[in-house]
Amino acid sequence: MKQKNTDLTQGSISMKLMLFVLPLLGSSLIQQLYNTVDLMFVGNLLGKDASAAVGTCGWPINCLVGFFTGMGVGVGVLVSQAYGGKDFAKVKYIIRNAMGLVLAGSVVLMIIGMAFAPTILRMMNTPENILDMAVVYARIYFLSMFSIIGYNFSAGILRALGNSRSPMIYQLFGGIANVFGNTLFIYVLDMGVAGAALATFCSQTVAAALTIRHLCKLREEYRLELRTITLKLDALKRIFAVGVPMGIQTTLVSVSLLLLQSQINTMGVTSMAAYTAYSKMESFVYLPMWAVGQANTTFVGQNLGNGKIRRAEKGTRTALILGIVITLAITLPLTYFSDTVLRLFSNEGDVIALGSKIIVRLFPLYFLYVFVEVLSGTIRGAGKSAPVMVIILVNMFVVRLIFLAIAMMLFDTVYEVALIFPATWLTTAISVGTYYLTGRWKKDWIETEEHAVLS
Numbered sequence: 001m002k003q004k005n006t007d008l009t010q011g012s013i014s015m016k017l018m019l020f021v022l023p024l025l026g027s028s029l030i031q032q033l034y035n036t037v038d039l040m041f042v043g044n045l046l047g048k049d050a051s052a053a054v055g056t057c058g059w060p061i062n063c064l065v066g067f068f069t070g071m072g073v074g075v076g077v078l079v080s081q082a083y084g085g086k087d088f089a090k091v092k093y094i095i096r097n098a099m100g101l102v103l104a105g106s107v108v109l110m111i112i113g114m115a116f117a118p119t120i121l122r123m124m125n126t127p128e129n130i131l132d133m134a135v136v137y138a139r140i141y142f143l144s145m146f147s148i149i150g151y152n153f154s155a156g157i158l159r160a161l162g163n164s165r166s167p168m169i170y171q172l173f174g175g176i177a178n179v180f181g182n183t184l185f186i187y188v189l190d191m192g193v194a195g196a197a198l199a200t201f202c203s204q205t206v207a208a209a210l211t212i213r214h215l216c217k218l219r220e221e222y223r224l225e226l227r228t229i230t231l232k233l234d235a236l237k238r239i240f241a242v243g244v245p246m247g248i249q250t251t252l253v254s255v256s257l258l259l260l261q262s263q264i265n266t267m268g269v270t271s272m273a274a275y276t277a278y279s280k281m282e283s284f285v286y287l288p289m290w291a292v293g294q295a296n297t298t299f300v301g302q303n304l305g306n307g308k309i310r311r312a313e314k315g316t317r318t319a320l321i322l323g324i325v326i327t328l329a330i331t332l333p334l335t336y337f338s339d340t341v342l343r344l345f346s347n348e349g350d351v352i353a354l355g356s357k358i359i360v361r362l363f364p365l366y367f368l369y370v371f372v373e374v375l376s377g378t379i380r381g382a383g384k385s386a387p388v389m390v391i392i393l394v395n396m397f398v399v400r401l402i403f404l405a406i407a408m409m410l411f412d413t414v415y416e417v418a419l420i421f422p423a424t425w426l427t428t429a430i431s432v433g434t435y436y437l438t439g440r441w442k443k444d445w446i447e448t449e450e451h452a453v454l455s
Contacts, residue, residue, distance in 0.1 A: 006019070009308055013315050020164050020295045021291055024168070026168045027291070041187070068153075072098075072243070073380065074241075075098040082094065083160060084305030088219075101239065106150070107146075109145045110142050113145070124265060127269065141201070150212055154212050171207050173206050181195075241383075249393060253396045259401065261275070277351060284330060285330050292319050292377075301382075312381070316374060316436075320370065327366055332363075338363075354414065357413075372428050376388045378441065388435075391428065403424065407420050
């Protein structure tokens with residue numbers, strides 16, 4: 001099998017980053033497109049009650065899945081550093097233990113999610129008239145845990161090896177499965193929100209199966225062999241050291257969003273549906289920034305593993321410019337045509353008007369988050385997840401909840417309460433930028449480089 005792994009430690013920085021980002025960007029947009037297809041089917045065929053039920057499930061699901069998503073980032077950092085240093089035995093060892101973690105984690109999440117879905121949704125102030133629909137959707141969705149976590153881990157590993165193209169292709173196949181699934185389960189079989197959840201299960205399973213199969217066909221030095229999947233304590237310690245801070249960060253940020261969603265739920269179904277539609281459009285903005293941040297993490301990890309600190313710094317500056325350009329290119333048109341785009345998610349005028357107000361206030365400021373994603377990616381690529389975790393938690397959890405409490409006292413509309421987002425993007429960008437400029441993230445790598453020279 002011809003390998004498509006990219007060595008990011010040599011060649012043109014801007015060209016290597018661009019070519020690596022584009023498939024990541026494509027993958028993230030494909031994922032968002034078939035999430036959007038879900039909402040288009042639900043919102044236009046099932047109505048705003050169903051749309052609100054599906055939307056309110058998003059944050060508790062993200063809270064539970066977020067920890068293992070963060071762990072997957074930790075696995076990717078370790079793989080990129082080992083691959084950059086040409087330590088293929090270490091790459092293979094990390095991969096086999098990572099897949100063991102996927103198996104264990106997905107079982108735990110499936111049990112927790114299915115058992116506690118009603119309790120969590122009630123704690124979120126979910127209206128009684130949509131509670132049963134939300135519980136059905138959440139429980140079926142949690143059947144997808146192995147596929148969701150398995151794809152995220154496996155795709156992260158391939159990207160860490162310099163291959164961002166294959167995960168995009170596998171995500172595309174998953175997207176096609178999602179369209180067919182929604183058509184069959186919602187339009188043909190009239191299964192309601194249960195059909196939307198089943199379509200997600202099918203799409204994620206297709207993408208996960210193809211990605212894991214790819215790991216089994218890598219070069220012999222580091223391919224995944226299913227019979228060797230294991231959970232060794234020393235490997236878990238390495239993964240946890242980088243992944244747990246990221247997992248905690250992802251989970252608690254999702255908790256802050258869940259608490260925001262619970263407050264929005266008190267404002268009525270129209271506000272819930274408008275915020276759900278906004279969130280879908282927001283993902284078209286966030287996912288490209290995520291793609292640039294992930295590309296930068298891999299770039300920095302490979303180059304530090306290869307001892308190229310200055311190249312890692314140049315890559316960070318290039319990623320910042322690239323991220324800002326992409327973000328502005330997306331947010332400005334979406335802001336101008338917000339009413340038109342929102343009609344894809346709802347045909348109800350009050351939902352469209354309210355969603356448009358949120359977009360006009362928030363999207364022009366979204367470029368601030370580029371600094372958070374790119375600089376955090378650099379620091380994580382160096383294996384320093386804990387400082388990023390502290391910065392993110394202070395700003396995106398503590399400060400955000402304080403702002404939320406103040407906003408709920410001062411405002412009574414969802415588009416005014418949503419102003420807490422750009423406020424915390426700014427505080428987070430300043431904080432992570434300050435840490436980056438101190439140079440602490442690269443200290444261990446400078447000492448390693450100096451020791452190698454002296455030896």
